[in-house]
Amino acid sequence: MLSDQNELIESFVTEAAEGLDGIETDLLAMEADGANIDVERVNKIFRSIHSIKGTAGFLGLTAIGALSHEMENVLNMIRNRELTPGEAVVEALIRGSDLLRNMVSDVNGSNGVDVSKHVAALKSAVKGQASPAVAETPDHEIDVLMPSGGVAFMGVSEKALRRQQERNCHIHVVEADLINDVESKGLTPVQFLQRVYACAELMDSYISTSGVGTLDSKLPAELLFRMLLASEHGPDDLHLELGLPSDRVHPIATPDHGPWDSPRSTPSPGPAAEETARAKMAVAAPAPGVSVRPEEAADSARPSAAPVKADATLRVGVRILDNLMTLAGELVLARNQLLQISASKSQAGIDSVANRIDQVTSDLQEAIMQTRMQPVGTVLGKFQRVVRDLSKTLNKQCDLFIEGNEVELDKTIIEAIGDPLTHLVRNALDHGLETPDRREAKGKKPTGQVHIRAFHQGGKVNITIADDGAGIDPEKLKTKAVQKKIITSDQARSMSEREAIRLIFHPGFSMAEKVTEVSGRGVGMDVVRTNIEKLGGTVDVETQLGAGTTIAIRLPLTLAIIPALIVWCNEKKYALPQVHIHELIRVKASEVRSKIRRINDAEVLHLRGSLLPLVRLSKALGVPSRFRARHDGPLADNHRLALADRRDDGAPLAADNRRDGASDRREDTHEGALNIIVAEAGALRYGLVVDGLDDSQEIVVKPLGRHMKQCICLAGATVLGDGRVAMILDVTGISQHCGLKAPDDTQTDAADAAKDAQDLCTVLMFRNHETEHFAVPTALISRIENIKAEQIDSVGGREILQYRGRSLPLLRLEHYVKAKPGEVHGGCHVAVFNVADHEVGLVIPRLGDIRDISTHLDTAAFCEPGVFGSLIVQDATTRVVDLIAVTRRAYAEWFEAAGGAASGPAGIRIVLAEDSAFFRGQVVSFLHSAGFEVEAFNDGEGAWARLQKSGPPVDLVLTDIEMPRVTGLELTRRIKADPRLRTIPVFALTSLVGAANLQQGREAGVDEYLVKLDRELLISAIQKRLGGAGGPYAANGSASALVGRPS
Amino acid sequence: MEDFWIMAQSTATQAPVVRPAGTITALNADEFRAALQEQLADGAKDLTIDLSDVDLIDSRGLAVFVVCHQTLLARGGTLTVLGADANLKGLFRVIRLDEHFRVLD
Structure with a gap:
């Protein structure tokens, strides 16, 4: 950490110096702007000072911190238009920045510098400006400057100076070395002062006490003494009077003119002599304790002077420089070789030289890039401090974890991400993390965590800022966006969660419930996004309500040279950055029909089980998609486009292909094939259809002119190896242009689903009351009907649906489980299912999606008959309804009938091994309703133990495949290996049947595979097996005889 | 060197007091410096220089005061100057050394 500190200080000095370099120009321009402030300019100044303040605070540079803090306050007022940047204010700022610069150049001594005068000056400048009604000709304290620009005297009374002028005196600053100028002439200090008094009035003096060393070292060789003198003598004879060399006397003002005579408000060039005098003069200023350098005064005299950009400097490691030198040497050698070959006009060897130059140039490029690379830690390091201070201000507790300080980024990017990152970190603390007591109430640790991680991935630098706070509520965002008229309520309804969360990036959208001090100062999330995107990066938000928010930033390593793929569209080359x-x-012509679908107005590609929206580059760019029939042939409209366009009228593609008589003449031998680039724009992935693909090149990015700013599909331009200009495509811009929307979470859900496919169950989601979410397994539902309210009859307290000439008993969920009543307006849906040989309908007021959910249900939160348990689906607590139990509560008599009728299998005993409580409960109730005896176990081990024990004979084993301890396959193997048990049929239950599974199962001895939750199939398979093997009970009996009494 | 001598006293409880006499000039400035250094060798933070017997200080002599002040400042202590005559007091005031260390009567 200590070595970090030194590095930080070093980098602080460089940064601060850079920040301060251009600041005066900007300050003066700001003054020229007056009340009509240029916000960007003020922000720029603000940021420079702000970053100095932040780092200084972190490094414990209190004096720098105090001064920059005061300056920041003033700038903030200007930015908020609470203060007009008048002369006094600007000068206070300039004087402050002067002192800052001095302090920065001697960082270690900076804490000893007294900044109180400057701070007071800033304060009084603000006051003076805020209340313009001050006394007429007030006395000002001004600073007298040396011609070199340093402050000679601070806080000199302007009145006193003017009085001296009125008495026809010149003002001088005299610097004397008491040892070399005075003592060497045999004068004591007292004698020298007597000489001074003889010819001048001493207005102020200062003896330099720094740099004299200590008593332990040699005595200093000089002792500098500085005086502010008012004298009738001009500069030419004062030095003679004092017996000093002429260069010790610096004229400040003549009786006729002083720099405080509003030198900066008179732009008209005075007489040449006066101009020169002024240029030579140190200038002091007519406002409370402020001053300007002559050059700046001249600058401000030209109100429209364009701000001069400070030359940025860069620290480069010596090793890199050495490497560059070596490479430069190599290049010279290669050039010499080339010249030699060229002179001898021999072709031989030119290849090897070309290779060499290629190699050296690549290395050189890389080395030069390295000089621009800086560790991202220089930015991230600041956040410890930010977080510490903020958590104090906000009364929150927060630990900050930073990873990846060493990840390197282009200097330009490093500098530009400071502000956005700070904003994001502030947001994480301010809006993300909850207060300690609220966290405790939610069962979290009172101390929140913010993780900042930087890492390389996919040729980009990723920076994530993750908090474990409250997360973002998409519904709240929608409501707010509707309130703010950013979106309509219709849009809000159709918005996916991801889209809703991205609303925070919308201009004019403040995420804070209330604007706090912390968030209020910063820039909005839209600015964060704009800034990041300006750098060629992307920002994305992931959030989970109650669990936290992660903001992911992806940035290119560098902006200047990027690898890109060259693609063809309309006979022109375009460059597509590889990172996207x-x-x-490539979709073959023969596959186009099967792989590409048209949904409404949009084309989508079937890609490995998911749908990918397609965008035709030609359409996005508004150019025709063309191909050349022959190299010399005329250009024709590409039929491929027409093909896809015509597909929606149902014409078969093959027919289209036949109609396309020109196809065999195409340059592209695989005519009709589509080249699709799967492009990534943030969270969005889409297919970009191009006419052709070319090679991959490293391209140099050139910005587009302002007149091309409107083209959001284009990011820039480049010159290709063949000298042609190619436009660089903007993947994000194209998706916006074509109105593509970021996908919902379905993709990731699908990925999760694949992970534990064994434990998935397909359910129908619905809401009974607006606020309560439910799900029923689809396996039980035979169909869903859309009915009208008037079709429902109430008979004897029960509701019946008249439908298809029959009566269907209806169930309302709220009658059987604890649920708020659902309202049925006009129409609703009814899920029809079969239980105990009866058809029943469940009233579904609001139908939702069909989804695959995990069967690992939470059975603790909602425990009642009719509900299996609950789980979180898309942030909503969803209860999974047990339809059989619900039906049993409604029509208990059906079940008695089923059991009593004992439709054959009475006394048949089934052992069930199933680890998912949900499936277990479900299967047990199927079997019970069919009249079987069931013994259920939550893994193979339990079932095996049961089979080993004595007890009622077991007629059939039903087992899940994936289970802890003993799996279904293992259980089956054991059963089939046991001579007493091997005749018991074993049915495997599975939610997904794959070929490999089947094979494994067969080898293990599984008699039958059944899909879970298919009640009818299950019952009939059991009946068939037990009944088919030579009579229903004979087989059963013999099996029992074999199995039942092992002991 | 008859015109310059130094009396120093130092007790356990009090800050050391150095009392030079005569003139402090380029000729004896280093001797004066060494005397002060010796008094501060044990790490004392404060020091008093009694100028009751001094009638002249030249620029190098003055430099010793500045150096002494800086040394004590670095230790977090203070230099106190006592008994300067009107001329010397005026000197300290004019060159504003009295703003750096204490000048008492």
């Missing part, structure tokens, strides 16, 4: 390319796909 996820994969390339």
Whole structure:
């Protein structure tokens, strides 16, 4: 940490110096702007000072911190238009920045510098400006400057100076070395002062006490003494009077003119002599304790002077420089070789030289890039301090974890991400983390965590800022966006969660419930996004209500040279940055029909089980998609486009292909094939259809002119190896232009689903009351009907649906489980299902999606008959309804009938091994309702133990495949290996049947595979097996005889 | 060197007091410096220089005062100057050394 500190100080000095370099120009321009402030300019100044303040605070540079803090306050007032940047204010700021610069150049001594005068000056400048009604000709304290620009005297009374002028005196600053100028002439200090008094009035003096060393070292060789003198003598004879060299006397003002005579408000060039005098003069200023350098005064005299950009400096490691030198040497050698070959006009060897130059140039490029690379830690390091201070201000507790300080980024990017990152970190603390007591109430640790991680991935630098706070509520965002008229309520309804969360990036959208001090100062999330995107990066938000928010920033390593894929569209080449390319796909003509679908107005590609929206580059760019029939042939409209366009009228593609008589003449031999680039724009992935693919090149990015700013599909331009200009495509811009929307979470859900496919169950989601979410397994539902309210009859307290000439008993969920009543307006849906040989309908007021959910249900939160348990689906607590139990509560008599009728299998005993409580409960109730005896176990081990024990004979084993301890396959193997048990049929239950599974199961000895939750199939398979093997009970009996009494 | 001598006293409880006499000039400035250094060798933070017997200080002599002040400042202590005559007091005031260390009567 200590070595970090030194590095930080070093980098602080460089940064601060850079920040201060251009600041005066900007300050003066700001003054020229007056009340009509240029916000960007003020922000720029603000940021420079702000970052100095932040780092200084962190490094414990209190004096720098105090001064920059005061300056920041003033600038903030200006930015908020609470203060007009008048002369006094600007000068206070300039004087402050002067002192800052001095302090920065001697960081270690900076804490000893007294900044109180400057701070007071800033304060009084604000006061003076805020209340313009001050006394007429007030006395000002001004600073007298040396011609070199340093402050000679601070806080000199302007009145006193003017009085001296009125008495026809010149004002001088005299610097004397008491040892070399005075003592060497045999004068004591007292004698020298007597000489001074003889010819001048001493207005102020200062003896330099720094740099004299200590008593332990040699005595100093000089002792500098500075005086502010008013004298009738001009500069030419004062030095003679004092017996000093002429260069010790610096004229400040003549009786006729002083720099405080509003030198900066008179732009008209005075007489040449006066101009020169002024240029030579140190200038002091007519406002409370402020001053300007002559050059700046001249600058401000030209109100429209364009701000001069400070030359940025860069620290480069010596090793890199050495490497550059070596490479430069190599290049010279290669050039010499080339010249030699060229002179001898021999072709031989030119290849090897070309290779060499290629190699050296690549290395050189890399080395030069390295000089621009800086560790991101220089930015991230600041956040410890930010977080510490903020958590104090906000009364929150927060631990900050930073990873990846060493990740390197282009200097330009490093500098530009400071503000956005700070904003994000502030947000995480301010809006993300809850207060300690609220966290405790939610069962979290009172101390929140913010993780900042930087890492390389996919040729980009990723920076994530993750908090474990409250997360963002998409519904709240929608409500707010509707309130703010950013979106309509219709839009809000159709918005996916991801889209809703992205609303925070919308201009004019403040995420804070209330604007706090912390968030109020910063820039909005939209500015964060704009800034990041300006750098060629992307920002994304992931949030989970109650669990926290992660903001992910992806940044390119550098902006200047990027690898890109060259693609063709309308006979022109375009460059597509590689970082946006996820994969390339070629869809053969014969596959176009099966792989590409048209949904409404949009084309989508079937890609490995998911749908990918397609965008035709030609359409996005508004150019025709063309191909050349022959190299010399005329250009024709690409029929491929027409093909896809015509597909929606149902014409078969093959027919289209036949109609397309020109196809065999195409340059592209695989005519009709589509080249698709799977492009990534943030969270969005889409397919970009291009006419052709070319090679991959490293391109140099050139910005587009302002007149091309409107083209959001284009990010820039580049010159290709063949000298042609190619436009660089903007993947994000194209998706926006074509109105693509970020996908919902379905993709990730699907991925999760694949992970534990064994434990998934397909359910129908619905809401009974607006606020309560439910799900029923679809396996039980035979169909869903859309009915009208008037079709429902109430008969004897029960509701019946008249439908298809029959009466269907209806169930309302709220009658059987604890649920708020659902309202049925006009129409609703009814899920029809079969239980105990009866058809029943469940009233579904608001139908939702069909989803695959995990069967690992929470059975603790909602425990009642009719509900299996609950789980979180898309942030909503969803209860999974047990339809059989609900039906049993409604029509208990059906079940008695079923059991009593004992439709054959009375006394049949089934052992069930199933680890998911949900499936277990479900299967047990199927079997019970069919009249079987069931013994259920939550893994193979339990079932095996049961089979080993004595007890009622077991007629059939039903087992899940994936289970802890003993799996279904293992259980089956054991059963089939046991001579006493091997005749018991074993049925495997599975939610997904794959070929490999089947094979494994067969080898293990599984008699039958059944899909879970298919009640009818299950019952009939059991009946068939037990009944089919030579009579229903004979087989059963013999099996029992074999199995039942092992002991 | 008859015109310059130094009396120093130092007790356990009090800050050391150095009392030079005569003139402090380039000729004896280093001797004066060494005397002060010796008094501060044990790490004392404060020091008093009694100028009751001094009638002249030249620029190098003055430099010793500045150096002494800086040394004590670095230790977090203070230099106190006593008994300067009107001329010397005026000197300290004019060159504003009295703003750096204490000048008492």
